[in-house]
Amino acid sequence: MRILDILNNGEIGSRVVVKGWVRTKRGNKTVAFIALNDGSTINNIQIVADAEQFDEPLKRISTGACLCVEGELVESLGSGQRVEVQARKIDIYGTSPEDYPLQKKGHTLEFLREIAYLRPRTNTFGAVFRIRHAMAFAIHKYFNDKGFYYWHTPLITASDAEGAGAMFQVTTLDMENPPKADGKIDYSQDFFGRSSNLTVSGQLEGELGALALGQIYTFGPTFRAENSNTPRHLAEFWMIEPEMAFYELEDDMALAEDFLKYLIQYALDNCSDDLEFLEKMYDAELRERLRFVVENKFQVLEYTAAIEILQASGQKFEYPCTWGADLQSEHERYLVEKHFNNPVILTDYPKEIKAFYMKQNADGKTVRAMDVLFPAIGEIIGGSQREENYEKLAKRISEMGINTSDMWWYMETRKFGSAPHSGFGLGFERLLLFVTGMSNIRDVIPFPRYPQNAEF
Amino acid sequence: MRILDILNNGEIGSRVVVKGWVRTKRGNKTVAFIALNDGSTINNIQIVADAEQFDEPLKRISTGACLCVEGELVESLGSGQRVEVQARKIDIYGTSPEDYPLQKKGHTLEFLREIAYLRPRTNTFGAVFRIRHAMAFAIHKYFNDKGFYYWHTPLITASDAEGAGAMFQVTTLDMENPPKADGKIDYSQDFFGRSSNLTVSGQLEGELGALALGQIYTFGPTFRAENSNTPRHLAEFWMIEPEMAFYELEDDMALAEDFLKYLIQYALDNCSDDLEFLEKMYDAELRERLRFVVENKFQVLEYTAAIEILQASGQKFEYPCTWGADLQSEHERYLVEKHFNNPVILTDYPKEIKAFYMKQNADGKTVRAMDVLFPAIGEIIGGSQREENYEKLAKRISEMGINTSDMWWYMETRKFGSAPHSGFGLGFERLLLFVTGMSNIRDVIPFPRYPQNAEF
Numbered sequence: 033m034r035i036l037d038i039l040n041n042g043e044i045g046s047r048v049v050v051k052g053w054v055r056t057k058r059g060n061k062t063v064a065f066i067a068l069n070d071g072s073t074i075n076n077i078q079i080v081a082d083a084e085q086f087d088e089p090l091k092r093i094s095t096g097a098c099l100c101v102e103g104e105l106v107e108s109l110g111s112g113q114r115v116e117v118q119a120r121k122i123d124i125y126g127t128s129p130e131d132y133p134l135q136k137k138g139h140t141l142e143f144l145r146e147i148a149y150l151r152p153r154t155n156t157f158g159a160v161f162r163i164r165h166a167m168a169f170a171i172h173k174y175f176n177d178k179g180f181y182y183w184h185t186p187l188i189t190a191s192d193a194e195g196a197g198a199m200f201q202v203t204t205l206d207m208e209n210p211p212k213a214d215g216k217i218d219y220s221q222d223f224f225g226r227s228s229n230l231t232v233s234g235q236l237e238g239e240l241g242a243l244a245l246g247q248i249y250t251f252g253p254t255f256r257a258e259n260s261n262t263p264r265h266l267a268e269f270w271m272i273e274p275e276m277a278f279y280e281l282e283d284d285m286a287l288a289e290d291f292l293k294y295l296i297q298y299a300l301d302n303c304s305d306d307l308e309f310l311e312k313m314y315d316a317e318l319r320e321r322l323r324f325v326v327e328n329k330f331q332v333l334e335y336t337a338a339i340e341i342l343q344a345s346g347q348k349f350e351y352p353c354t355w356g357a358d359l360q361s362e363h364e365r366y367l368v369e370k371h372f373n374n375p376v377i378l379t380d381y382p383k384e385i386k387a388f389y390m391k392q393n394a395d396g397k398t399v400r401a402m403d404v405l406f407p408a409i410g411e412i413i414g415g416s417q418r419e420e421n422y423e424k425l426a427k428r429i430s431e432m433g434i435n436t437s438d439m440w441w442y443m444e445t446r447k448f449g450s451a452p453h454s455g456f457g458l459g460f461e462r463l464l465l466f467v468t469g470m471s472n473i474r475d476v477i478p479f480p481r482y483p484q485n486a487e488f
Numbered sequence: 489m490r491i492l493d494i495l496n497n498g499e500i501g502s503r504v505v506v507k508g509w510v511r512t513k514r515g516n517k518t519v520a521f522i523a524l525n526d527g528s529t530i531n532n533i534q535i536v537a538d539a540e541q542f543d544e545p546l547k548r549i550s551t552g553a554c555l556c557v558e559g560e561l562v563e564s565l566g567s568g569q570r571v572e573v574q575a576r577k578i579d580i581y582g583t584s585p586e587d588y589p590l591q592k593k594g595h596t597l598e599f600l601r602e603i604a605y606l607r608p609r610t611n612t613f614g615a616v617f618r619i620r621h622a623m624a625f626a627i628h629k630y631f632n633d634k635g636f637y638y639w640h641t642p643l644i645t646a647s648d649a650e651g652a653g654a655m656f657q658v659t660t661l662d663m664e665n666p667p668k669a670d671g672k673i674d675y676s677q678d679f680f681g682r683s684s685n686l687t688v689s690g691q692l693e694g695e696l697g698a699l700a701l702g703q704i705y706t707f708g709p710t711f712r713a714e715n716s717n718t719p720r721h722l723a724e725f726w727m728i729e730p731e732m733a734f735y736e737l738e739d740d741m742a743l744a745e746d747f748l749k750y751l752i753q754y755a756l757d758n759c760s761d762d763l764e765f766l767e768k769m770y771d772a773e774l775r776e777r778l779r780f781v782v783e784n785k786f787q788v789l790e791y792t793a794a795i796e797i798l799q800a801s802g803q804k805f806e807y808p809c810t811w812g813a814d815l816q817s818e819h820e821r822y823l824v825e826k827h828f829n830n831p832v833i834l835t836d837y838p839k840e841i842k843a844f845y846m847k848q849n850a851d852g853k854t855v856r857a858m859d860v861l862f863p864a865i866g867e868i869i870g871g872s873q874r875e876e877n878y879e880k881l882a883k884r885i886s887e888m889g890i891n892t893s894d895m896w897w898y899m900e901t902r903k904f905g906s907a908p909h910s911g912f913g914l915g916f917e918r919l920l921l922f923v924t925g926m927s928n929i930r931d932v933i934p935f936p937r938y939p940q941n942a943e944f
Binding site for chain 1: 933
C-alpha cells in the first residue's frame, strides 16, 4: 500500500507495512521519529520507533536510507498528519552513507540539476514530476473523451517542418571515416539511404492523420539543435499537436481555450497538495494565476489591433513594436497582464513572420494564425488554419524558397480530397512552467538536454 | 458531429451536416448513393442524392473527394446501417483527380506502405490506427488508475542501456568537415560536448524514477540501428517500460499478466467494429486468440524446466534447444500453443543471455528474469527483478566488460537507499501485431522507419 493511500484511507488500529526513503530522523533516548516518503505524495508518514527496541537498526538509519516498516496505524497527535505508524519491525533495504548528496536541506535548484538522478527524491521535484504526470494524463484523457486519435509521428525524418529549425543529424556512418562519392559524404550508404535528422515538429505528418482519421493529436518528443543556453529552451522537449479536419480558425481557438482550461482545472482538482507546496516555496500567486486562466474568457483580437494598442500604450518596451515584427514576451505580457487583464488570443499575423503552411487571408498580407498568450510566460500555444488550396500553397512555398522535394506527399493532400483543417502546438514543458510556477525549463523535465549536457 | 456519433445516436428526422471523404459513388439517372467516411469509424454513412438536383456536383465527385453534405437523417433500408442522409446541399471541399492512388479497391499492403501518407484513409489502416490509439490510451489509463507516474526518459543519451544495441549517432558537427583533435573527431565541439546517440531503452533512467516516485512507467520512442529488413523489426518504435520500487519478480509477473489482460479486454470492449473487420479480412482467429489470453491464467515455469520439456517433446525444431541458449520463437510457440495451451511466463534464465542489471540467483547461474510468451508471436514482454546489491552489480558489470564510466549515476542508486525493484518492457508495436492480427510490423505504425526508408 502506498503511503498516499495509508495517509488518506488507512484504518486506525490496522496492521500496515510501509516502504520508503527516510527524509528525517530525530528523537531522544526513548523514542525515535522517522519521516518516511515513497514518492506517492509530498506528505511523509511518521514512524514512531522505541529507541531501545530498535537500537541496532536506528544506528544505521540516516537520511536517504530505504526502509520497510511493519507496525500499527495509530492516530497522530504531533506529526501534522491524521495517522502515524507505531513500528513493530524495521528492515533496512538500503543504508545511505554520509556522502549522500541530499543529506542536508535547502539545496539550490542549480545544484539539484547536477544530481538529476537523485532530485526526484526531493519535495520540489517529486511535486513537479507528479504534476507532469497528471498533465500528461489529462491531455490523453481530454482528447480521448473528445474522439481524437493519438497519432505517432516519426522522430527520425528527412523533412524539416518549419523550413528553418536547427536540426540534429542522425547517422550510422563512421564519422571518423565516412564513405565518400565525388568528394562528398555518400549518404546513400547511411542507414536510411539518405541524410536524416530529428524532427522539429510532427505537424506535417499530423495533417496526414487528420485528413484521414478526422481529429488526431500528437504527443511526443521534438528536437531543436539551437545553441540556446536559456531558462526557456531545451534541445529535447515534448510537444502536443492536435490537428483537425473541418476546423476553421475559430474552431481551433475554441478548442485551444477549452483544452487549456481543462488541463489547468485538472491540476487544481488533482494536484492540490503539490501545488500548495510549490506555492509556499516558489510562487505565492501560483494558484491565483491558474484560477485567473480558468475563470476568464480569453480575449480574441487581431495582431494589427494589438500593435495599435501597444503603440498607443505609452509603455517603454525593450524591443520596438512595429507592424510586421514578431511580438516579444514583454509585449505579450503587457497585453495580458496590463491592458486586458485576461488571457489573450492574437490572430491574423503578418505572413512574413509565420510558417508557409498557414492559410492566407484575402488581404494578401496576413495569415490565419493564432497565438494564445498567458500571464507570466507569454505565448503558450501557437496554431493556425492550414492553407488547403494547392496553388496558393505552392506559390507561398516558392516565394519563401523552401525546398519541397522532400515534401511531395504533403502537397498531395491538397490534390486529393483537400479539406479545411486547423491545428495548434503546445510545448509540454512550457505548460508545466505555467502550472508548476517553476522558472527554469530544465526543472520541469526529468533529464534536460541542452548545450554541453546529455548526462544521465 | 462525427459520422460515428451520427450512425450511433443521430435522431431520425433531424437535420445533419456530415463531412468526410468519398469511399464509393454509385447510382443511376434518378438517384446517387455516396458512401462517406470521416475516419471516426470503419463504417461509412450513406448519402442519398437526387441525381437531377445535384447533377453538377455529382459530376465532380469521385472516390477520394472531400464533401460537406447537409441533409435529413432518415431510416436506412438498404445501406446496412441504421440511418442514411437524404442530401439537401452538397459542397465539395476538395475533388480527387483520376490519379488518386487509392482509386481502386484491393491494394496490397506492400503498395499501401509506399503511400503511407494516404493509407490511413483505407479501411484497414483506419482500423489499425484507431486500435493503436485505443491501446495507447488504455496503457495510460491502466497506470494512472494504479497510481503509477508517467516518466519521460531522455531520447538523446550518452549511455547504452543494454551495453550492446546498435545505435544511431546524433550530431550537429559538420560531417563533411568535422573538427579534429589529435587526428580524431573532436566531440568536445559537438552539441552536447561529447558523442551522443539515440536511446535503445529508457530502463536505466526509469529505475531512477522508481527509486524516487515508487512506481513509474515510460511510454516513448526507442531506436535500434540494426540492419534488419524483417517484418518484426523497426529502427524507431515505441516502448512501455514500467519500473516499480519494492516489487520482487513475483509482483512483476503478476503486474505483467494483469496489464496485458486489461489491454486486450479493453480492445475487445472498445474496438469491436475494427476487430471484426480485421478478423474478416486478415485473421479469422483474431478475437478467439485475444479471448484465449484474457481467459487463461498464465503458466509460470522456470527456463530450465522449459528446456527439459522442449528436449523431451520429440518435436523437430529448426534451431537446437540446449540449456544456456536463447529460446527461438518456434520454441516459445511450442510451449504456448502445443504443450500448455496457455500463455506462458518463463523465469530464471541463464545469466549469460540476459542483461547485466538482472538480479542474480543464489545458484550463480541464473537471474531473476521473466519473459511472457504469447501465441502467434512468442515473447511479448521481457522483464526482471533488478540487482539492488552494489557489489554484485559491480562484479557482474566488470565480468561482462561493460564500460561504466557513463553510468556512475546508475550505480549510485545502489549506494544510497537501494531497494528491491523490478520492471519490464513491452514493445508497443509487438502488442499491436498481436491485437490487430497484422503480420508486418511496418503496418501497425503510421510512418515506419527501417533500412533505406525515412520517407514522409
